[in-house]
Amino acid sequence: MKLYEHPLSSYVQKVKIALREKNILFTVERPDGLGSGSARGDFVDGNVRVEVPLLVDGDVRVFDSTVILEYLEDKVPAPALLPRDPAGRARARMIEDVCDTSYEAINWGLGEIAWFRRAEGALAEQLRASAGAQTAEIQDWLTGHLGDREWFTGEDFGWADLSVAPFLNRSVLFGFGPAEGSPLDLWLARIRQRPSVAKTFEEFMAAQALMGDAADRVASGAMRREYRDHRLEWMIKSGGMEVVRDGMAKNNIRFTWPVAAGRSL
Numbered sequence: 001m002k003l004y005e006h007p008l009s010s011y012v013q014k015v016k017i018a019l020r021e022k023n024i025l026f027t028v029e030r031p032d033g034l035g036s037g038s039a040r041g042d043f044v045d046g047n048v049r050v051e052v053p054l055l056v057d058g059d060v061r062v063f064d065s066t067v068i069l070e071y072l073e074d075k076v077p078a079p080a081l082l083p084r085d086p087a088g089r090a091r092a093r094m095i096e097d098v099c100d101t102s103y104e105a106i107n108w109g110l111g112e113i114a115w116f117r118r119a120e121g122a123l124a125e126q127l128r129a130s131a132g133a134q135t136a137e138i139q140d141w142l143t144g145h146l147g148d149r150e151w152f153t154g155e156d157f158g159w160a161d162l163s164v165a166p167f168l169n170r171s172v173l174f175g176f177g178p179a180e181g182s183p184l185d186l187w188l189a190r191i192r193q194r195p196s197v198a199k200t201f202e203e204f205m206a207a208q209a210l211m212g213d214a215a216d217r218v219a220s221g222a223m224r225r226e227y228r229d230h231r232l233e234w235m236i237k238s239g240g241m242e243v244v245r246d247g248m249a250k251n252n253i254r255f256t257w258p259v260a261a262g263r264s265l
Contacts, residue, residue: 001026004043004054006034007207010104010166011065012053013200017162018069020196022076035223048257051226066096069159081159092153095145096163103138103167105234106131110174112235115208116225117215118243130238135176139168143184150190157194165191169201173208224254 005012005028019026031043039050046061047054055062062071082089110131112118152160171177178184191197217223247253
């Protein structure tokens with residue numbers, strides 16, 4: 001299998017962990033033009049959103065991290081990542097959905113500030129304060145679902161665990177990790193010991209260390225950040241409407257397919 005990816009993407013990290021947990025051999029490729037809205041070639045064939053991850057398995061192309069996880073679970077059922085009982089499966093999927101939407105948007109907003117310098121001064125502090133409060137709320141919710149279990153999925157590492165891992169790890173990077181010694185902190189320590197997670201996090205950390213020129217790339221037009229659904233909502237509700245207006249005026253933000261005439265992906 002081939003995975004079109006970027007190591008910073010939490011969605012990509014989910015898929016990498018699943019592939020490694022299932023012992024599936026795969027290669028990775030970072031698409032040309034990714035993040036600029038100008039990606040072309042094989043990556044965009046059958047990938048209407050022009051987003052990572054994209055999994056290629058022979059003639060099959062699958063985009064969207066959740067759909068990819070489902071494809072892998074169907075094709076390589078052992079070891080199973082989803083619990084067997086319907087309630088457990090639903091619970092794992094709900095945890096994934098919260099992380100993929102609400103949690104991802106907060107982390108993405110923090111990246112806009114830390115890496116891309118979309119806001120500075122008082123506005124940056126306001127956005128960080130909103131992100132911190134929202135992160136704490138989500139982590140409290142996750143702690144309730146973890147309870148006294150070793151893993152979110154139950155007795156075995158699984159779908160919910162790999163869905164939480166990239167987002168919580170990024171919170172730590174941005175200074176909003178769980179309290180030391182808390183159930184969520186101890187869970188994170190356990191999960192970092194798994195080879196599938198350790199390797200994926202290592203790749204993430206190597207990629208983020210190269211983000212020093214990210215703001216310059218946005219300013220030059222070489223990168224146009226995707227402001228989609230929950231990300232756009234987060235920026236607006238957290239007080240960053242001027243960030244959105246500025247990005248649209250400078251054409252250094254973009255939106256997902258389909259887009260209005262005159263704008264590109």
